[in-house]
Amino acid sequence: MAELPAFGETDAWTLLTIACLTGVTVLTRSLFFLSDKPWTLPHWAQRGLQYAPIAALGAVVIPEVVMSQGALIQTWQEPRIFAVAAGTAWFFWRRDVLGTIVTGMVVFLSLRLGLGWGL
């Protein structure tokens, strides 16, 4: 096959990661469909299911908001903080993820492009 132009930086390692992530999707969405025998998770694991998803998201999201280049943000002129505050407020008002994204991005882009914060 001829080399594709302009698609640089595709690396085999990332493609392998994507293949494994596909496996994770199949496994998690079908975990209880796999065995014909009746089986249940141990009690502590069922309990853990209550907290692991939100913990995983907290561990990814919160540092991305309050940190910059490996340290806590030192200035209040940080568009991410205000965007998250606005998005959170919208979420608790309307309970809607799409509106959370839109509200957050409106605030984020106005502060970043309008006032030049965080650039």
Place this chain on the structure above:
Amino acid sequence: MFFKPAYIRHPDYWAGVRDLASVATGIGAWGLMTGVAMVKSGMSVVEAVAMTLFVFAGSAQLAAMPLIAAGAPLWVILATAFCVNLRFVVFSAHLRPYVMHLPLRERLVVGYLTADLSYVFFAKRYPHAPQTHTPPGDLLAQQAYLAGSTGINWLSWMSASMVGIALANAIPTEWGLGFAGILALLGVMLSLASSPLRIVAMAVSGAAAVVAWSLPLKLNIVVAIAVAVGLSLLIDRQREGARHG
């Protein structure tokens, strides 16, 4: 299994299509943003298209992106995606009685295609799990409905993601649009914050991930999840103990 003729001919297939079509704009916006975020996180177009077509799990994709960009080891990325996807494990436990009459291969396809909103609509429409005396016609109607809803979900998600990937390079990097991915995760996270102890788990995990930031290989994520889940289980058990005297 939205391509199976027996399902497509069934009237419940179209009920599933209609239900999911009512939220397709939301799915589309979320897919569009995920497409943009993938390219903006530094993935190539080939990688972004492959991830969209195969991984088919928005929040896991968004959570994996910064980890892939940071060069985190494979097992850390997979463990994070697994935890973000744990809600699907709960869904599969719930849906088990509805699909066990199908052969394993079909069960895997049904599971793979059933994302959040298809599950939510299905559980709302069929609140009572099938019993041994449930007529086969009812089982067929359920699967037809699920096929219609997952089909329209797949279509709106995929097309919007592809548009996002195509548009991503037309948008200047200084805009920082990748942050929309974090806001999407924020929305999903807040929708999970349904009990005080879950909010504690979220806050503890976030704080631990910040404190442990300097750990190599993005291990701070794994440490944070372990600390937060462990602490929540402890508090949970204490409260159970208190309740039972």
